[in-house]
Amino acid sequence: MSTPAIEIHGIRKSFQRRERDPGAPWWRRDLREKVALHELDLVVERGGVTGILGPNGSGKSTLVRILATLLTPDAGTALVFGWDVMRHAREVRRHVNRVSVEASFFKELSPWENMVYAARLYGGGDSGTRAHVSSILERLGLPLDTLDQPMKQLSRGQQQKVAIARSFLTAPSLLLMDEPTTGLDPRSKKEVQAMLEMLRAEREVTVLLCTHDMGEAAALCDRVLMMDSGRVLADGTPVELCERHESLTLEDVFMQLTGKAFEAQEEGEAEEEAGGVVAP
Amino acid sequence: MSVGVKRGELNAMFGFAERAMHSVRRYWMWEVVWLFYSMVSVLSIGFLASGLGTLGAGGVGFDLRRAQLYLLIGSLLWGYLSLVFMEAAYAIAWERWEGTIEYTFMAPIRRTTHLMGICLFAIGYGLLRTFLVLLAAIAIFNLDFSHADVAGALAVLAASTLPLIGLAIFTSVLPMVSPQKGEQMSFAVQGFLLLVSGVYYPLTVLPVPLQVAGYASPLTYTLEGMRQSLLSGATVIDELPNVLLLLAMGAVMIPAGVWVFSWAERRAKRLGLLKRSG
Numbered sequence: 191m192s193t194p195a196i197e198i199h200g201i202r203k204s205f206q207r208r209e210r211d212p213g214a215p216w217w218r219r220d221l222r223e224k225v226a227l228h229e230l231d232l233v234v235e236r237g238g239v240t241g242i243l244g245p246n247g248s249g250k251s252t253l254v255r256i257l258a259t260l261l262t263p264d265a266g267t268a269l270v271f272g273w274d275v276m277r278h279a280r281e282v283r284r285h286v287n288r289v290s291v292e293a294s295f296f297k298e299l300s301p302w303e304n305m306v307y308a309a310r311l312y313g314g315g316d317s318g319t320r321a322h323v324s325s326i327l328e329r330l331g332l333p334l335d336t337l338d339q340p341m342k343q344l345s346r347g348q349q350q351k352v353a354i355a356r357s358f359l360t361a362p363s364l365l366l367m368d369e370p371t372t373g374l375d376p377r378s379k380k381e382v383q384a385m386l387e388m389l390r391a392e393r394e395v396t397v398l399l400c401t402h403d404m405g406e407a408a409a410l411c412d413r414v415l416m417m418d419s420g421r422v423l424a425d426g427t428p429v430e431l432c433e434r435h436e437s438l439t440l441e442d443v444f445m446q447l448t449g450k451a452f453e454a455q456e457e458g459e460a461e462e463e464a465g466g467v468v469a470p
Numbered sequence: 471m472s473v474g475v476k477r478g479e480l481n482a483m484f485g486f487a488e489r490a491m492h493s494v495r496r497y498w499m500w501e502v503v504w505l506f507y508s509m510v511s512v513l514s515i516g517f518l519a520s521g522l523g524t525l526g527a528g529g530v531g532f533d534l535r536r537a538q539l540y541l542l543i544g545s546l547l548w549g550y551l552s553l554v555f556m557e558a559a560y561a562i563a564w565e566r567w568e569g570t571i572e573y574t575f576m577a578p579i580r581r582t583t584h585l586m587g588i589c590l591f592a593i594g595y596g597l598l599r600t601f602l603v604l605l606a607a608i609a610i611f612n613l614d615f616s617h618a619d620v621a622g623a624l625a626v627l628a629a630s631t632l633p634l635i636g637l638a639i640f641t642s643v644l645p646m647v648s649p650q651k652g653e654q655m656s657f658a659v660q661g662f663l664l665l666v667s668g669v670y671y672p673l674t675v676l677p678v679p680l681q682v683a684g685y686a687s688p689l690t691y692t693l694e695g696m697r698q699s700l701l702s703g704a705t706v707i708d709e710l711p712n713v714l715l716l717l718a719m720g721a722v723m724i725p726a727g728v729w730v731f732s733w734a735e736r737r738a739k740r741l742g743l744l745k746r747s748g
Contacts, residue, residue, distance in 0.1 A: 205741070258572070259739075260572050260739060262740045280580075288573070290572070294568060296493065296564075296568050298497065308573070310482055311574065314481075315481060
């Protein structure tokens with residue numbers, strides 16, 4: 191039996207921040223703890239798309255950051271292809287890449303310059319990379335004449351496609367996609383989803399897809415985990431979840447489990463986990 | 471480390487420098503502005519030295535040309551050193567601002583490679599810009615280097631690279647420790663080094679506590695060595711004590727800087743500070 195792509199045992203993460211009570215003197219701030227992830231156990235086998243569904247503040251991004259070696263858990267272990275994210279971070283990094291909700295680039299540089307930079311960090315160079323990048327971007331429907339324009343001149347959708355191309359460039363075995371289609375126009379969203387469907391069919395890459403979009407999760411994911419307030423509430427295929435809860439949609443399942451409407455949670459904008467920290 | 475891994479690390483190191491070069495090319499108008507600013511700063515010190523005689527400085531034994539060269543060497547070297555610090559601190563602050571720092575920290579490379587890539591670009595870029603300012607200073611002030619021992623000065627400059635990298639790594643820690651104020655804190659550190667390292671005056675004019683800080687600064691020995699070679703013709707052999715001291719400081723400061731940076735990285739990962747909004 192092959193090693194699972196992800197194996198998590200008892201992972202917990204909380205953040206502390208200083209807050210002033212109403213009416214308290216301006217200099218008096220108390221430390222408050224916000225639990226982003228309660229003890230979490232999870233095994234994801236290789237291949238396919240696993241969706242993590244949940245509103246802001248549910249712990250999705252915290253989970254992704256822990257797997258990407260960008261956050262240290264308070265307790266528990268997380269293994270990626272058998273490598274511990276804490277003790278074998280460099281081995282984990284060789285196998286993982288990430289697409290986040292913000293397409294993070296050097297905005298003044300062109301997509302090509304950003305790509306070459308990423309390629310060099312993963313042992314590649316510029317020879318052969320341009321053809322590879324062009325073919326990925328073509329599949330994503332990005333005009334190739336954008337390759338040498340500054341990133342800041344590209345639309346949000348185009349930037350996100352470049353971010354996806356960047357993640358493919360390093361041939362990751364585990365792709366962590368943290369709301370990759372949020373904020374995209376419908377056409378770009380469809381193109382990105384088509385790319386994900388292709389990945390799902392190929393099953394060469396394990397994809398962990400965090401999303402708000404219940405329809406997207408139902409269409410793309412082989413397995414769905416529903417999260418709220420740092421806890422996994424449900425786990426199964428989209429069909430299983432709907433059948434188990436006698437619901438027609440995943441949104442109804444979420445409402446049944448939490449007693450809250452998904453959209454209302456969105457607007458409530460529960461504080462994003464890492465942003466809650468007050469830096470010195 | 472295998473040959474393949476070494477090649478990968480060198481490739482990544484070049485990647486950091488290449489990215490910075492792309493950035494310089496894209497922001498070339500700003501580079502012109504900063505070069506102009508560097509020239510103005512150095513030239514104003516040169517003219518200040520030229521005016522010392524009219525301000526009443528002088529008397530028997532006062533060599534105005536030597537004083538001018540003394541101050542210009544300080545100004546040029548300080549321009550170079552502060553540029554290296556700024557580039558190193560800015561590289562991290564810039565990545566935080568753009569949100570790319572998480573991607574850089576996810577890359578399967580050693581942190582030393584990352585920091586060395588940043589520092590090597592900063593040193594190369596600093597040397598080039600300082601050389602251009604030096605050419606302007608030579609042309610305007612008709613500087614006399616006839617007594618200089620260039621080999622001795624270059625030996626000191628080369629040896630100073632190691633502690634300079636160490637200091638630059640320490641400076642780049644600040645934006646990691648404090649996302650909001652780190653870059654400004656690096657200016658405060660620079661200002662203190664300017665005060666205690668004998669850039670424009672000998673250490674002996676400082677109060678004792680500041681002199682002690684000055685003796686701990688590698689910039690002091692860099693400036694002292696460069697002045698000895700450029701003003702009094704000290705040879706490479708004469709410069710050996712300074713060179714050895716600078717190398718020893720570098721041997722301590724680089725690992726210490728990397729260690730402190732790793733601590734700051736672990737802290738940032740514990741507190742969730744790598745995120746742009748954090």
